[in-house]
Amino acid sequence: MVDSCCRCGAELGAPPALCASCGAVQPFRADLSLYAVAGLPETYDLDVQVLRTQVLALQKGLHPDRFANAEPAARRYSLEWSTRLNEALAILRDPLRRADYLLQRQGVDALGEQVKVADPELLMTQMIYRERLEDLVAARDLSGMEALRQEVDTAVSGVVQRLRGLLGFLPCVEPEAAGAALRELQFLDKLLGEIDRSEESLQNA
Numbered sequence: 001m002v003d004s005c006c007r008c009g010a011e012l013g014a015p016p017a018l019c020a021s022c023g024a025v026q027p028f029r030a031d032l033s034l035y036a037v038a039g040l041p042e043t044y045d046l047d048v049q050v051l052r053t054q055v056l057a058l059q060k061g062l063h064p065d066r067f068a069n070a071e072p073a074a075r076r077y078s079l080e081w082s083t084r085l086n087e088a089l090a091i092l093r094d095p096l097r098r099a100d101y102l103l104q105r106q107g108v109d110a111l112g113e114q115v116k117v118a119d120p121e122l123l124m125t126q127m128i129y130r131e132r133l134e135d136l137v138a139a140r141d142l143s144g145m146e147a148l149r150q151e152v153d154t155a156v157s158g159v160v161q162r163l164r165g166l167l168g169f170l171p172c173v174e175p176e177a178a179g180a181a182l183r184e185l186q187f188l189d190k191l192l193g194e195i196d197r198s199e200e201s202l203q204n205a
Contacts, residue, residue: 014039017081018061025067028080034088034101037081044102044167048093055089095160096189099167099182106171110179111186119180126187133191137198145202149195152188159185 003016003026010021015037017026035042038055059082067078091097103110129152136144159181166178 015058017058025062025070025074025077025081027073028077028084032084033105034084034092037084038088038092040092042102042170044099044170045164046092046098051092052089055085059085095156095163096182096185099163099178099185102167102170103172103175103178103182106175108172108175108179110175110182115179115183119183122180122184122187125184129191130194133194133198137202140202142199142202145195145199149192152191152195156185156188156192159188 003012004010005012005019005022005024006026007024008019008022010019012019012026015032016029017037018024019026029037033042038051039058040046040051040054062078062081062085064075064078064082067074070078091101100111109115129148132148133145136148162181163178163185166172166174166181172178
């Protein structure tokens with residue numbers, strides 16, 4: 001089905017937010033995915049710079065200030081599209097949130113409160129990393145913390161690469177493996193945050 005402009009009837013491009021012919025902002029489409037809102041194909045292996053450029057260009061055309069003197073419906077549409085574009089950028093630029101979003105799209109809640117981490121290797125890894133961080137903080141070893149950060153960064157890159165493979169074709173045919181990788185990435189992401197806060201605390205002490 002081809003989308004057409006609500007004002008002039010011209011065919012709309014992707015995303016169907018603004019009419020290229022008459023410039024009218026279109027009614028917001030809540031059924032569109034974040035990828036569709038950004039006018040990008042649905043894939044995990046996403047070029048974040050392309051995403052940012054695309055979203056910023058769309059935000060410029062749809063900014064509520066451009067419709068400050070328009071009819072109430074147009075003002076509402078521009079605000080709804082702009083809000084959804086902000087959400088698309090925030091979620092899709094983040095490897096963790098992007099993977100979670102794609103799995104949620106196919107009904108897999110890998111990070112939900114009901115999900116129990118049953119991978120003994122991951123549980124052991126979490127314990128070892130946290131003990132190392134505690135020891136480094138106790139020793140006030142900033143160089144050791146930086147080395148730990150680099151190690152965790154490398155681990156993050158490895159998990160993201162694994163997710164690229166698991167989510168290379170959608171819907172994902174190995175959702176359990178993708179969910180396990182996502183939980184590992186979530187832990188590593190939190191660990192990086194803990195390292196940041198620990199370093200800042202030591203530097204300000």
